[in-house]
Each structure stands twice: as structure tokens, then as C-alpha cells.
Amino acid sequence: MAVSYQHLKQRPFAPVRQRYTERDTMLYALSLGLGNDPLDAAALPFVFEGAAGGLRTLPSQAVVLGYPGFWAREADTGIDWVKLLHGEQRMRLHRTLPASADIVGHNRITHLTDKGEGKGAIMVTERRLETADGELLATVQQVSFLRGDGGYSQRDGGQPSDDPLPALRPTPEDRAPDFTDIQAIRPEAALLYRLMGDFNPLHADPAVAKAAGFERPILHGLASYGLVAHALVRQCADHDPSRLRALDIRFTAPVFPGETLVTEIWRTPDHPNHFQVRARVAERDKVVLSHGWAEIA
Template sequence: MAIDYDLIKNWQFADVRQAYTEKDVMLYALSIGLAQDPLDESQLPFVYEANLKVFPSMAAVLGYPGFWMKDPKAGITWVKLVHGEQRMAFHQPFPASGEVIGRSRISHVIDKGADKGALVVTERKIYNAANEDLLATVQQVTFCRADGGFGTSDEAPEALPKVPSTPPDHVCALPTLPNAALLYRLNADLNPLHVDPAVARQAGYPQPILHGLCTYGVATHAIVKTLCAYDPNRLAYLNTRFSAPVYPGETLVVEMWQGQAGTVQFQAKVAERDIVVLSNGIAGVKA
């Protein structure tokens, strides 16, 4: 069924106020694999309340408006949705605990054609509730595979660039925990696809898959480790495309190409299957 452009473009979201604690901050960091070596003091600040730092990709689970596309009023074939891309810009450090306000809107509705589906871009700005400072901007690109052909369309956001064909400048391999999905779901996403083997088999997977945003967090870890010396404030933005699922316990190999003015292109592969799972990645790193 084709999307009603005006309905979706003008979808109204209530502000989402969310309090989080130091325990939430530490759980998020542990769920994306930080501090697997508890003696690594460079990672300890993300999981220890003394001088606790918020890992930047935690913006993914703060101020989230929920699975609004499942609302029957939206008229979207939600069972055929695919999370296509994730883009984040980091404006200021998150306090170690506090309250945020998430304000969401639909920035783009793009018709790919009746046989090709549609793209819907949901933009969420996350503010510090204490002073209204803008902390992060999150864009989620959703591919609505069964909902194209409505005619009216916005221009698509600038496409994410393909990585160079030359050998990467840096490679960082990070293992994911076998129970990573069980940990990550406690942040926000309780979808049984990530925990129940029967549900995973019904969806066509041999076992539960890792949350895409957990994979995103592991890739963020690789870049913060390799190019930011574990200083989260140096990461300005990180955008990527989801290409294939990851199974918990697999090793993520992140390949990075450094460009000018702090830009970094990257992709992530699963070592065990030699398959690209994050493609067309680009990040900004401050000096």
C-alpha cells in the first residue's frame, strides 16, 4: 500500500522526556562490548562511576519516540520495514546522568516507485532537559519496502559515499559478546528477534541477530579507539548504511580510510563470514 505523503510528512510526535542514570550509561557501554578487558584503563571511564563518560552512540537509545510506524493510522506495511541507515551528529557531551528531551519530526519522505518502495527519514534532536542545550541529532532512514508509488516525494538526503578501493589506513577488530543482544535489549529494544531462537527462525535466521544499532555502537567504538584515543568529545558525527545482520559472538572488523579535514570513511565486516555488514560509512573526527 502506498504511503500517504502528507500524513507521514506531518506526523506529530510528542516530546519524549527520559531520565537516565550512571547505571544506564555503564550498561550501554558494556552492551556494545567496552571493557571486555577490565584492566584496560582507557575503557574504564565508560563503565566506572569515577569520572564517568557517556559513550557518544548512546544517543541511539535516548529520547526515542518508539515504533511509531506500527501504528495502524500510519498505513505503513511495518512487517516489511528495513532499517537502512543511521546518521548521528554529536554537538555536546552528554552529562554522566540526567534527563533529556527527544523531539522528533519526519524530515524526508522519498518515493522510490511502486515496485521499489519508499524511504522515510525520522530526525530526532536530543536536548539536555536542564538547560535546553542541543546534545545530539539522530537521523534514522527506514526503507519501507512495500509502500512506494505515491508520487509526491522529497529529494533524498545526500548519499553516503562508497569507501575507497585502496587498502585501508587503519583496521580495528573487535569481538562482540555471545550474549551482546541480551545485554543491548535492556537499553531500549525488546524485539524478540534478538533473543528468541524460535522468532529468529520464523524470520529466516538460524539464530537471534544482533541489534543493528548495537553493531553501529561497536563500529563507533572502533573509531573512538583507533582515531580519538578514547576521547568521545572528538567524534563529531558518524553515518553508515546497514548491509547485513551480525550474529552475537562474531568479530567486527572495521576498516578506516582517513581523508581531509578530519573525515574518515569506513566499513565493517564480519571476520567469520567475510561479509560487509556496515557500508558507506563516514565519520568526522576533531583534532
């Protein structure tokens, strides 16, 4: 079955009702490496419910809440899911995430853009994360690159193709970053992060990773996204997660568990609360996340 524009755009998603607990919040932080240093007082409030001031929630946890599962693998989508890559992630926080709550995720496909035969297609899914009482917590957009589904708009007599989202802004090349953050990624990081709900075997099964063109399982894009969010909170928000209000970023190359992520952050000249960000892997000196933009109150 090939990709159908109308089928995907109209695909219904049942509301995802979820109760997450303080245990889930601590597990999320641990999956990103917080707690690696048991003497790191700044990390303790994210992994220990008895910390002074209570348990804190990393803002990037919003991207794993209300998640509908790896639905792209279902046969009715027509998506060549083995060749699906996470292209970009965009997030807006409308209020601070509580350490535990009953929430509802409302998911839909907002954009499907054909890049042409052999060039893939771009799919945007949006999730509105609300409390059980209907208060909006966060809006999350995931941009996926469907590497095996380009040219769909030219088949079956022609199908629509949406305009893409506004392009993200390139990170500076003409000056050194204002902040640099270094994080070692644990060798089992992808296996831990799977417990957040993304069970795509690309991140666990060496055979699936090889079929997708990788030498071994890669880290989830959202795990590296969470590492960058933590770097921003640590470097620019004085460890206060409530100050991170938005984070958009592009995934440009895979990250492998066991590598070292170097996050580079620039102040922007046009707004004191806006920052540009990218990340590279130290061992390969390879930029793996770019075109990043963040808002910090």
C-alpha cells in the first residue's frame, strides 16, 4: 500500500489519556543521563523526590507524554516505516509541567509535503497536551522525513502536497558560542529511552538498524533533543526548567549511544530571551542537531 494524502491527513487518532507519576518523571530524567554524577546537586531535583523544593520536571518531557505509539508502522498508513527518520522537533510550553498529572494528548497530521520521486516526503504531526481539565500544557510538532515515500503526489492521478512549515534559522558560523555544554551519553541510553514509549526497533535491534543503513542502533532523536533541552536549562536558565518556553531543532545526523554531545548556544542580537543552538558529537566532530532556536524567560 502506497502513501495516500487524504488517508493520512484524515487519519483519526483517539485521545491518549495518560497518568504519569513522579516515578515516570524521574525515569525520564535518568534516561537522559541525569544522576550519572550522584554528587551533582543541580541534577538531584530531577531524579529525587526528596530534594529541597520537590521534584522538578524537564520541559522536554512534554514530547513523550500523550504519545500515540509508533503508529507509522501500521500497514494502513502506506509508510515505508523502516526508512522513516525524525527530521525536526518543535515545542511550545504554555505552562510548567507538573511532576505528576493526568493528561490527554490530542494528535493529528497537519502537513504532508512531497519532495519528489526518490527524494522522500515530509510529514508533520501535532500534539496538543492538555490536563484532564482541559488546560493546555504544551504544543508539540514532529517533522518526519519519509525517505521511501517521495513522488506520492504524482501517482493515482495526482494528490495534494502541502506547503512546508516555515524554515528554521541557521545557527551562526561567524562567531564562537556564548555557552558550551558537554554531556556523555551512556552506552545503554537508547535502550533506556525506549521505556518512554517509542519502541521503534531501529533503536534496539541491530538487524533493523542495518536494514535502515546504520552500523548499529541509533539514539532516538527525542533523546538527543532532551539532552539539548537540559543543556539550555543548565547553561541559560540557572537550572530552572520553568524558564524554557520553546525549543525547535533540526536533526542532521544520527547520534550513537556512548558518544559525547557538545551543545553550543548563542545569544541572539534581536531578543534577550531568544537563543540559537546546535549540537555536535565530539568523537566525530560531526554536527548532529542544527538550526536550533529556544526561548528562555
